[in-house]
Amino acid sequence: xxxxxxxxxxxxxxxxxxxxxxxxxxxxxxxxxxxxxxxxxxxxxxxxxxxxxxxxxxxxxxxxxxxxxxxxxxxxxxxxxxxxxxxxxxxxxxxxxxxxxxxxxxxxxxxxxxxxxxxxxxxxxxxxxxxxxxxxxxxxxxxxxxxxxxxxxxxxxxxxxxxxxxxxxxxxxxxxxxxxxxxxxxxxxxxxxxxxxxxxxxxxxxxxxxxxxxxxxxxxxxxxxxxxxxxxxxxxxxxxxxxxxxxxxxxxxxxxxxxxxxxxxxxxxxxxxxxxxxxxxxxxxxxxxxxxxxxxxxxxxxxxxxxxxxxxxxxxxxxxxxxxxxxxxxxxxxxxxxxxxxxxxxxxxxxxxxxxxxxxxxxxxxxxxxxxxxxxxxxxxxxxxxxxxxxx
Amino acid sequence: xxxxxxxxxxxxxxxxxxxxxxxxxxxxxxxxxxxxxxxxxxxxxxxxxxxxxxxxxxxxxxxxxxxxxxxxxxxxxxxxxxxxxxxxxxxxxxxxxxxxxxxxxxxxxxxxxxxxxxxxxxxxxxxxxxxxxxxxxxxxxxxxxxxxxxxxxxxxxxxxxxxxxxxxxxxxxxxxxxxxxxxxxxxxxxxxxxxxxxxxxxxxxxxxxxxxxxxxxxxxxxxxxxxxxxxxxxxxxxxxxxxxxxxxxxxxxxxxxxxxxxxxxxxxxxxxxxxxxxxxxxxxxxxxxxxxxxxxxxxxxxxxxxxxxxxxxxxxxxxxxxxxxxxxxxxxxxxxxxxxxxxxxxxxxxxxxxxxxxxxxxxxxxxxxxxxx
Numbered sequence: 001x002x003x004x005x006x007x008x009x010x011x012x013x014x015x016x017x018x019x020x021x022x023x024x025x026x027x028x029x030x031x032x033x034x035x036x037x038x039x040x041x042x043x044x045x046x047x048x049x050x051x052x053x054x055x056x057x058x059x060x061x062x063x064x065x066x067x068x069x070x071x072x073x074x075x076x077x078x079x080x081x082x083x084x085x086x087x088x089x090x091x092x093x094x095x096x097x098x099x100x101x102x103x104x105x106x107x108x109x110x111x112x113x114x115x116x117x118x119x120x121x122x123x124x125x126x127x128x129x130x131x132x133x134x135x136x137x138x139x140x141x142x143x144x145x146x147x148x149x150x151x152x153x154x155x156x157x158x159x160x161x162x163x164x165x166x167x168x169x170x171x172x173x174x175x176x177x178x179x180x181x182x183x184x185x186x187x188x189x190x191x192x193x194x195x196x197x198x199x200x201x202x203x204x205x206x207x208x209x210x211x212x213x214x215x216x217x218x219x220x221x222x223x224x225x226x227x228x229x230x231x232x233x234x235x236x237x238x239x240x241x242x243x244x245x246x247x248x249x250x251x252x253x254x255x256x257x258x259x260x261x262x263x264x265x266x267x268x269x270x271x272x273x274x275x276x277x278x279x280x281x282x283x284x285x286x287x288x289x290x291x292x293x294x295x296x297x298x299x300x301x302x303x304x305x306x307x308x309x310x311x312x313x314x315x316x317x318x319x320x321x322x323x324x325x326x327x328x329x330x331x332x333x334x335x336x337x338x339x340x341x342x343x344x345x346x347x348x349x350x351x352x353x354x355x356x357x358x359x360x361x362x363x364x365x366x367x368x369x370x371x372x373x374x375x376x377x378x379x380x381x382x383x384x385x386x387x388x389x390x391x392x
Numbered sequence: 393x394x395x396x397x398x399x400x401x402x403x404x405x406x407x408x409x410x411x412x413x414x415x416x417x418x419x420x421x422x423x424x425x426x427x428x429x430x431x432x433x434x435x436x437x438x439x440x441x442x443x444x445x446x447x448x449x450x451x452x453x454x455x456x457x458x459x460x461x462x463x464x465x466x467x468x469x470x471x472x473x474x475x476x477x478x479x480x481x482x483x484x485x486x487x488x489x490x491x492x493x494x495x496x497x498x499x500x501x502x503x504x505x506x507x508x509x510x511x512x513x514x515x516x517x518x519x520x521x522x523x524x525x526x527x528x529x530x531x532x533x534x535x536x537x538x539x540x541x542x543x544x545x546x547x548x549x550x551x552x553x554x555x556x557x558x559x560x561x562x563x564x565x566x567x568x569x570x571x572x573x574x575x576x577x578x579x580x581x582x583x584x585x586x587x588x589x590x591x592x593x594x595x596x597x598x599x600x601x602x603x604x605x606x607x608x609x610x611x612x613x614x615x616x617x618x619x620x621x622x623x624x625x626x627x628x629x630x631x632x633x634x635x636x637x638x639x640x641x642x643x644x645x646x647x648x649x650x651x652x653x654x655x656x657x658x659x660x661x662x663x664x665x666x667x668x669x670x671x672x673x674x675x676x677x678x679x680x681x682x683x684x685x686x687x688x689x690x691x692x693x694x695x696x697x698x699x700x701x702x703x704x705x706x707x708x709x710x711x712x713x714x715x716x717x718x719x720x721x722x723x724x725x726x727x728x729x730x731x732x733x734x735x736x737x738x739x740x741x742x743x744x745x746x747x748x749x750x751x752x753x754x755x756x757x758x759x760x761x762x763x764x765x
Contacts, residue, residue: 169639
C-alpha cells in the first residue's frame with residue numbers, strides 16, 4: 001500500500017488542456033474520491049497515476065518515489081472500469097485468478113486459490129465462482145471485476161465510475177455494499193465518480209475537479225456545508241441548493257437580506273452572530289448571493305407570521321420524499337426548491353407561503369461566486385472531525 | 393366519463409412460448425383498466441413486462457389477441473391507427489431532418505390539409521407552451537435532446553388528440569435534463585387536460601407524474617391506484633419492492649408468542665420487533681411470513697428507547713440525509729435519518745419500527761396479508 005502524490009501535473013490533448021496543474025496527496029489507506037462533471041479531467045488524473053497517460057509537466061510519486069518513467073505494468077496498480085472487461089470464456093474463478101497466473105505475478109495455484117477465496121468472501125460472491133460472466137447480473141459482474149483487482153494486493157486501487165453502468169436501485173445497493181467492504185480492503189483507493197451520493201458516502205476525502213483544476217479538497221461535511229464556491233455547492237445535494245442574489249440592508253445592529261419575489265420585495269433579517277456580522281461589516285458587503293438548501297426552506301399553505309407568499313410551480317416525488325418548486329420570478333422564471341412529504345394534495349399554481357431557516361444560509365460573493373461565510377463553522381468542523389475519527 | 397377503457401385485454405405473440413417452455417406465454421394477460429377523462433396514467437414495470445405492448449395495442453400498431461379497447465365510448469379494435477385520434481411520442485424523436493422545427497410541428501396538419509393560417513395559429517399557440525418559441529426556425533440537428541423531445545411532444549399534441557400515448561419519452565435524456573423535462577411535462581398535461589397513457593420503467597417518473605399508476609409484471613396487472621395508494625398500501629411484495637428508493641426492507645420472519653405478546657423474529661439475528669396489535673387476528677405462534685417496512689419508517693430510538701439494540705454495519709452520509717445499514721441475518725436492513733449525528737460502523741443503536749407502517753406478505757405468493765377487523 002502506498003501514499004500517492006501528484007505535483008503540478010499538466011496534460012493537454014491537442015488544444016484541450018485536460019489537466020492544468022493538479023496537485024494532490026492521497027494518504028496511505030485513504031479512500032480518496034475525485035468528483036466533478038463530465039469532461040472535468042477526473043479520468044485523466046487516474047490514467048496519469050496508472051501510467052496510461054504521460055503528463056507533460058509535473059510529477060507522479062508513489063511513497064516519495066517518482067513514477068513518471070515507470071511502465072504501467074510495473075507500477076502495481078489495479079484498475080476497475082465502468083465496463084467490467086471480464087474474459088467471457090473463463091469462469092469467475094479463472095477471471096479472478098488471471099492476473100496472478102500472468103508472467104509478471106506468477107504465483108503457485110495453492111496461493112492463488114487462497115487469495116481468490118479471500119477476495120470472493122469480501123465481495124460476497126463465494127457461490128458464484130463456477131459461473132461464466134454471461135450468467136451474472138451486471139452488479140455481480142462489477143463485483144467480479146473488483147474482486148479481480150483485489151487479489152493482487154496492489155499499491156493502489158484505481159476505480160473509474162465502477163457503478164455508473166448500473167441502474168439506480170442497484171447502484172445504491174452496490175454503493176452501500178462497497179461502503180461495507182471498504183473497511184476490509186485496508187488499502188489506498190482512488191475512486192472517480194460524477195454521482196455526489198457516491199462521493200459523499202464513500203470518500204474519506206473528496207477532491208472536486210472542474211476544467212482540469214482542483215476546486216476544493218475536503219471531507220464530505222466540509223464540502224457539503226462549506227463549499228468553496230457556488231459551483232461546488234450546486235454539485236452537492238439533490239435537489240440543488242437554492243442560490244438567490246440579494247441586497248444587504250441595515251448596519252451592525254441588525255443586517256438583513258432583501259430580494260425580489262414575483263413583484264414584491266422580501267426582506268429577511270440575518271440572525272445576529274458576531275463572526276458573520278464582522279465579515280459583512282469589514283468587507284462592506286452590499287450585494288450577496290445567499291445559498292439555502294431545500295431542507296431549510298419551510299412552507300405553509302396558509303398565510304403565517306414570518307412567511308412570504310408565492311405560487312407552486314411543481315410538486316414531484318423523488319422517492320421517499322417530494323420536492324415542491326415555488327415560482328419566484330416575474331419575467332424570468334426562477335424557482336425555489338424545498339422538501340416535502342409524499343402524498344400531499346398540492347395544486348399547481350396555487351398559493352404557498354415560505355420561510356427560510358436563516359441560520360443555515362451560506363453567503364457567496366456575487367462577482368467571483370466564492371464562499372464568504374456561513375453560520376456555525378465551528379460546529380461543522382466538529383462534525384467533520386467526528387466522521388474522520390469514525391473512519392480512522 | 394372514461395377516456396380509455398381496456399377490457400380483458402390479451403396479447404400472445406405467435407412465436408412466444410415455443411422455444412422456451414415458459415410458464416406464461418402471454419405478453420399481456422387479462423388486463424382491465426379504466427382511465428377517466430383527462431387522467432394521466434402511467435404503465436410501470438420492469439423491462440419485458442408488457443407495458444409497451446399494451447401501449448402499442450392501444451395505438452393500433454399491434455394486433456389484439458383478445459379483449460376490447462375503447463377510446464372514449466368508441467370501440468377501436470378494428471380502427472386503423474390514423475382513425476383512432478391519438479397522439480404519440482416515443483423515446484426516439486423520429487423528426488424529419490430536412491424540415492425545421494416549425495415544419496416538423498406543422499407536418500401532421502399539413503398532411504391533413506388544414507389551411508395555412510389555421511396551422512400557423514396552432515403552431516404559434518403551442519410553441520410557448522412547450523417552450524420552443526425560440527426554436528421554430530432551427531433544424532433538428534441543432535437541437536439538444538431535451539429540445540428535441542419537446543418538439544416531439546408538441547407534434548403529438550398539436551392534433552388535439554383524444555388520447556396522448558408516450559413511451560419512455562425521457563429515457564434518452566441525462567439526469568438533470570430528465571428532471572427538468574419531467575416538471576415541464578407535468579405542467580403541460582395539467583394545462584391541456586388530455587387523457588394520457590405514459591409507459592416507463594422508472595418508478596420515480598411514474599410517482600411524480602401520474603394521477604394513477606398501473607404496475608405490471610409478467611404481463612399481469614399487479615395494482616392500479618394513485619401514487620399514494622401504491623406507496624402506502626401495496627397489493628403485494630412485488631409492488632412494495634418496486635416502488636420507493638431505497639426500496640422497502642422485506643424480511644422473512646417467524647412470529648413467536650411471548651406471554652401473550654407477538655414478536656417478529658428473524659433467522660440468525662437477535663432482533664425482535666413487536667407485532668402491531670391489528671395483526672393479532674391473522675397471526676399465531678410460529679406463523680411464518682414476510683414483513684416489509686420502508687427505510688423512512690425505521691427509526692433510531694433515544695436513550696430511554698425500548699427498541700432492540702443493534703450494531704451498525706454501514707453508515708453513509710449523503711449530505712441531505714444519512715443512511716444506516718444493519719445486518720439482520722444476511723440481509724441489510726436500511727434506515728434513513730435526517731438526524732445530524734455521525735455514527736460509525738460498530739456503534740450500537742436502539743432500533744424502532746413504526747408499527748403502523750409495517751406490511752405482511754405471504755411467504756410463497758407474495759400477496760399482502762391484510763388484518764381483519
